[in-house]
Amino acid sequence: MKAYIKTYGCQMNERDSEALAGMLSARGWEITQNENDADLLIFNTCSVREQAERKALGKIMHMKKLKRGREHIIIGVIGCMAQNHGEKLFQELPHIDFVLGTGQLHELPDLVESLREDRKQQALLSNSEAVLTGMGVHLFDGMNSIFGQVAITRGCNRFCSYCIVPYVRGREMSRSEKDVLNEIGELAKHGIREVMLLGQNVAAFGLNGVITPPPDNVSPFGELLAKAAQIPGIERIRFTSPYPTYFTDRLIQVIADNPKICRSIHLPLQSGSNRILKAMNRHYTAEKYLEIVNKLKKAVPGIVFSTDIIVGFPGETEEDFCATRDVMNEVGFDNAFIFKYSPRPGTVSAKTADNVPQEEKERRNQILLADLAERSLAHNRALIGTVQQVLAEGPSSRNPARWCGKTSTAKSVMFAPWEGIKIGDLVEVKIARASSMSLFADNIPDLPEC
Numbered sequence: 001m002k003a004y005i006k007t008y009g010c011q012m013n014e015r016d017s018e019a020l021a022g023m024l025s026a027r028g029w030e031i032t033q034n035e036n037d038a039d040l041l042i043f044n045t046c047s048v049r050e051q052a053e054r055k056a057l058g059k060i061m062h063m064k065k066l067k068r069g070r071e072h073i074i075i076g077v078i079g080c081m082a083q084n085h086g087e088k089l090f091q092e093l094p095h096i097d098f099v100l101g102t103g104q105l106h107e108l109p110d111l112v113e114s115l116r117e118d119r120k121q122q123a124l125l126s127n128s129e130a131v132l133t134g135m136g137v138h139l140f141d142g143m144n145s146i147f148g149q150v151a152i153t154r155g156c157n158r159f160c161s162y163c164i165v166p167y168v169r170g171r172e173m174s175r176s177e178k179d180v181l182n183e184i185g186e187l188a189k190h191g192i193r194e195v196m197l198l199g200q201n202v203a204a205f206g207l208n209g210v211i212t213p214p215p216d217n218v219s220p221f222g223e224l225l226a227k228a229a230q231i232p233g234i235e236r237i238r239f240t241s242p243y244p245t246y247f248t249d250r251l252i253q254v255i256a257d258n259p260k261i262c263r264s265i266h267l268p269l270q271s272g273s274n275r276i277l278k279a280m281n282r283h284y285t286a287e288k289y290l291e292i293v294n295k296l297k298k299a300v301p302g303i304v305f306s307t308d309i310i311v312g313f314p315g316e317t318e319e320d321f322c323a324t325r326d327v328m329n330e331v332g333f334d335n336a337f338i339f340k341y342s343p344r345p346g347t348v349s350a351k352t353a354d355n356v357p358q359e360e361k362e363r364r365n366q367i368l369l370a371d372l373a374e375r376s377l378a379h380n381r382a383l384i385g386t387v388q389q390v391l392a393e394g395p396s397s398r399n400p401a402r403w404c405g406k407t408s409t410a411k412s413v414m415f416a417p418w419e420g421i422k423i424g425d426l427v428e429v430k431i432a433r434a435s436s437m438s439l440f441a442d443n444i445p446d447l448p449e450c
């Protein structure tokens with residue numbers, strides 16, 4: 001029997017899908033990438049943006065045809081959209097067999113078994129703490145990656161006014177430190193060299209859902225990072241996404257003291273206007289954000305930043321937009337995910353008129369993207385002539401004669417492989433050329449135009 005899992009949305013969903021694939025594999029299911037071949041089709045959905053929901057709905061609608069003449073096929077919708085719309089999905093998608101919310105994902109294998117014996121539509125939507133420990137499974141079978149993901153928190157208590165996550169992923173819960181470290185240790189034993197720690201607010205790890213950030217000398221997340229950095233075999237640790245104000249002095253110190261913690265921090269800004277930050281229910285000002293960035297820059301020379309930005313939030317004026325642009329320039333982000341605001345039903349900001357015209361949102365988006373491209377190119381060019389340490393990922397998909405890898409600062413580097421090099425090696429290469437997206441080592445004989 002074959003199972004197909006399609007994932008929409010964020011890295012948390014990717015990680016959940018991997019865990020579910022691991023659980024199904026342990027029950028004898030073969031994981032397939034071919035939907036036409038599958039006896040079980042699972043759609044792990046996202047509700048963060050309307051577009052993601054529409055895309056998933058269209059795809060699942062289309063799956064109806066697979067059941068013609070193959071009635072034994074089981075189709076399920078899981079994750080945020082399942083939690084958001086629940087049993088209503090059966091009206092829109094009558095051919096699906098189950099809806100499984102975010103709090104009971106770990107029950108998927110049992111649910112599928114029960115459906116194979118007794119076919120009736122089922123919706124499981126309650127919240128359970130068991131999902132925390134139940135999802136620590138990995139698909140080790142046939143694994144040949146050096147990258148691993150570990151979810152350390154689930155849910156969020158921050159209720160940013162535009163965000164649906166607290167409603168669909170539930171209240172914030174942290175796994176135990178021991179559990180997380182054991183999982184990372186297991187990954188390391190299976191050849192994982194770089195681990196990504198995941199959570200909606202990853203830096204709130206170990207704070208038991210208290211939304212006030214801890215005092216400056218405290219950071220349970222920092223303590224976890226420090227211990228993870230001691231695990232043999234793990235060479236790099238990344239994390240996403242941390243809410244800015246959880247960057248206490250202790251967390252900054254841990255990052256500074258542990259070079260295995262990558263020198264690229266994703267720090268969601270959302271807006272550089274204090275007025276808009278307040279309307280977003282983001283509990284910091286642009287000044288506070290810059291203070292954290294400057295502390296990190298001082299403690300960790302060479303650190304780079306990426307961020308999330310929303311343009312066109314209700315009431316965002318040209319002045320507010322310029323404030324965002326100014327903060328982005330001051331931080332000097334290497335990368336940014338820029339979103340045009342769209343209201344999500346059920347959130348606080350959806351009650352306010354979405355009054356920035358679409359064309360204006362697009363204009364602001366394009367301005368920030370152009371700034372970003374210019375800045376990335378300048379940052380990358382500044383690295384020409386330097387020697388960079390790269391975690392070798394293997395042949396490039398575009399040109400298998402070249403290998404690619406990443407620096408600790410998350411910059412992609414192309415280089416020519418040499419005899420004896422292995423995937424997962426930390427190697428040093430000298431940078432000869434740069435584009436806004438990539439760096440090119442001096443051992444590439446025919447350097448590309450860029």
Ligand code: SF4
Nearest residue numbers: 156158159160163165
């Ligand atoms: S901190 Fe992130 S996940 Fe939580 S409500 Fe705000 S935007 Fe959503």
